[in-house]
Amino acid sequence: xxxxxxxxxxxxxxxxxxxxxxxxxxxxxxxxxxxxxxxxxxxxxxxxxxxxxxxxxxxxxxxxxxxxxxxxxxxxxxxxxxxxxxxxxxxxxxxxxxxxxxxxxxxxxxxxxxxxxxxxxxxxxxxxxxxxxxxxxxxxxxxxxxxxxxxxxxxxxxxxxxxxxxxxxxxxxxxxxxxxxxxxxxxxxxxxxxxxxxxxxxxxxxxxxxxxxxxxxxxxxxxxxxxxxxxxxxxxxxxxxxxxxxxxxxxxxxxxxxxxxxxxxxxxxxxxxxxxxxxxxxxxxxxxxxxxxxxxxxxxxxxxxxxxxxxxxxxxxxxxxxxxxxxxxxxxxxxxxxxxxxxx
Amino acid sequence: xxxxxxxxxxxxxxxxxxxxxxxxxxxxxxxxxxxxxxxxxxxxxxxxxxxxxxxxxxxxxxxxxxxxxxxxxxxxxxxxxxxxxxxxxxxxxxxxxxxxxxxxxxxxxxxxxxxxxxxxxxxxx
Numbered sequence: 001x002x003x004x005x006x007x008x009x010x011x012x013x014x015x016x017x018x019x020x021x022x023x024x025x026x027x028x029x030x031x032x033x034x035x036x037x038x039x040x041x042x043x044x045x046x047x048x049x050x051x052x053x054x055x056x057x058x059x060x061x062x063x064x065x066x067x068x069x070x071x072x073x074x075x076x077x078x079x080x081x082x083x084x085x086x087x088x089x090x091x092x093x094x095x096x097x098x099x100x101x102x103x104x105x106x107x108x109x110x111x112x113x114x115x116x117x118x119x120x121x122x123x124x125x126x127x128x129x130x131x132x133x134x135x136x137x138x139x140x141x142x143x144x145x146x147x148x149x150x151x152x153x154x155x156x157x158x159x160x161x162x163x164x165x166x167x168x169x170x171x172x173x174x175x176x177x178x179x180x181x182x183x184x185x186x187x188x189x190x191x192x193x194x195x196x197x198x199x200x201x202x203x204x205x206x207x208x209x210x211x212x213x214x215x216x217x218x219x220x221x222x223x224x225x226x227x228x229x230x231x232x233x234x235x236x237x238x239x240x241x242x243x244x245x246x247x248x249x250x251x252x253x254x255x256x257x258x259x260x261x262x263x264x265x266x267x268x269x270x271x272x273x274x275x276x277x278x279x280x281x282x283x284x285x286x287x288x289x290x291x292x293x294x295x296x297x298x299x300x301x302x303x304x305x306x307x308x309x310x311x312x313x314x315x316x317x318x319x320x321x322x323x324x325x326x327x328x329x330x331x332x333x334x335x336x337x338x339x340x341x342x343x344x
Numbered sequence: 345x346x347x348x349x350x351x352x353x354x355x356x357x358x359x360x361x362x363x364x365x366x367x368x369x370x371x372x373x374x375x376x377x378x379x380x381x382x383x384x385x386x387x388x389x390x391x392x393x394x395x396x397x398x399x400x401x402x403x404x405x406x407x408x409x410x411x412x413x414x415x416x417x418x419x420x421x422x423x424x425x426x427x428x429x430x431x432x433x434x435x436x437x438x439x440x441x442x443x444x445x446x447x448x449x450x451x452x453x454x455x456x457x458x459x460x461x462x463x464x465x466x467x468x469x
Contacts, residue, residue, distance in 0.1 A: 199429040206422075 003047065010044045025080045027073050035066035051222040052140040055214075059230040064315060067237060071322040075329065122147075135293040136219045136300060144224065145300040149283040153268055155226075156307050160265050163314035167258070170321040172328060182246045193242050200242050207235040215308050219297070225304040229311025236316050245323055254320065257313045264309030271302045357405035364398030367391040380446040381438055389431030396423045 017037045024030050038061025045054035109116035126143050134142040144152055190197065215228035240248035272283040280287035285299025374387025400420045404413050 195432050196429060199425055203422075203425065 006047050007044075010040055010047060014040050014044065026078065027076075027080055028070070028078050030080075031066055031069040031073060034069065035062045038062035038065065052138075052144075052224070052227075055222050055227045056230070059227050059234070063234050064230055064237070067234075068318065068322060071319065071326065074326050075322075133292075134296045134300075136296070138219055138221060140222070141218050141224055141300065141304075145218075145303055146285060146296055149272075149285075149299075149303060152303070152307070153272070153283070156265055156268055156310050159314050160261060160310055163261055163310075163317045166318045166321050170325050172324070174324070174328075182244070182250070185244055186247055189242075189244055197242050200238055204235050204239060207238070208232060211235065211308075211312075215304065216301075218304055219300065225307025226311055228304075229308045230315060232308070232312040233315035233319070236312075237319055240319070240323065245320065245327055249320070252316060252320075254317075257316050260309050261313035261317060264306040264311075264313065267306035267309070268303045271299055271306070275299070353405050357402045360398045360402030360405065364395045364402060367395035367398065371395060381443055382435060382445045385431060385434055385438075389427065389434075393423065393427040396420075396427065 014037065017033050017040060021030050021033045021037065024033070038057055041061060042054045042058035045051070045057055113119075126139060126147060130136070130139055130142040130147075134146045136142040136146070211228045211232035214223035214231060215225060218224035218228075236248065236252060239251065271285070271288075275284045275287050276282055278287040283299070283303075285296045286292040288295035288298050368391065371388045371391035374391065375384050378384045378387055397420060400416050400423070404416045404420075407413060407416075
């Protein structure tokens with residue numbers, strides 16, 4: 001009864017937020033609401049006992065993606081363009097698609113029905129045998145990192161490709177910045193953000209520690225490489241936000257972070273190749289060690305580590321390039337203003 | 345009537361949870377009723393920190409498991425760090441962007457007469 005009440009409340013809030021997002025013209029508020037939408041979705045996942053997914057959604061949907069949207073808004077402008085066409089046709093298409101989708105769900109088995117195809121196909125094997133075959137307490141990690149390791153490899157490749165895409169589109173070669181200028185900017189920000197800076201300094205070590213905990217505790221509880229990578233990246237974002245991009249660039253070397261992104265995915269692939277060389281199939285961890293269970297543990301540890309490295313560095317690459325672009329725009333604007341003043 | 349330790353802890357826990365819930369609601373009422381941004385933020389900031397703290401303390405008293413208590417304690421410490429900082433950041437951003445606090449009713453009336461604009465829901469009492 002209480003579960004039903006929570007479900008109804010959360011879904012109502014979700015619909016409300018979605019309508020608000022569609023109706024708002026102020027993109028800053030829309031980005032804010034998108035973060036709230038992510039948080040509500042995460043709560044809904046928790047209510048549905050999908051803690052791992054909720055974790056990812058809370059870290060990515062409510063945290064990182066909101067921040068990236070803000071960075072983009074600083075480049076594109078804050079308010080939505082006025083709509084020139086009539087939205088009636090779009091509304092019609094959406095209504096028809098929605099009704100067809102709802103019609104499609106009528107044939108589907110009820111939520112949680114034991115005879116649903118999804119519960120009779122491979123799920124029984126995962127649930128019954130994963131403890132003997134993989135030996136990892138968290139079933140989600142066993143499925144994600146061992147049974148479905150190849151799919152996860154694909155996901156990491158997608159993340160890596162996104163990083164490469166951002167680099168190819170937005171990356172600009174920048175000359176080495178003057179240390180004195182960085183110091184000056186740093187000092188001017190220090191007055192402005194004193195309290196935030198001090199609290200951030202206190203929190204960042206704990207955020208990084210928590211990221212490592214999530215990374216290595218994924219076998220026993222919710223967590224794993226994706227979540228850990230995003231949390232790790234968010235600590236670096238926080239630093240960059242409060243101490244300036246240039247200072248953060250000195251802490252996080254850009255060429256090293258690109259190397260780490262590539263090394264992470266290489267590590268994942270190499271685990272697969274090594275298992276092939278040892279006589280198994282691609283990403284079959286049983287052959288990595290003399291004991292199959294130990295091999296599974298080693299394989300999962302290594303690929304999660306690879307996932308964590310790639311996700312964290314790709315997030316950092318995306319953020320730094322988006323924010324760096326904005327910084328360059330501002331500099332160019334300032335120089336133009338100065339030139340214009342001189343001309344006058 | 346004698347009270348054993350369990351009953352006392354139970355009562356204390358219920359008391360904390362009740363106070364916490366009341367403060368949550370009062371923060372919600374405050375955000376709707378207060379006249380300007382800063383007072384609203386004050387309502388939410390102060391009650392949120394205290395409300396979350398009270399609820400966490402109440403939950404700690406509910407649970408005999410040491411590990412859970414330690415985890416809740418860590419959440420409490422984090423909340424005590426983060427909530428006031430977030431309020432500070434909000435207030436600072438608002439002030440930085442030139443939003444002035446509304447000081448009293450006469451000022452609201454004056455500014456309304458001067459500008460003839462009602463930019464927010466400031467109603468004279």
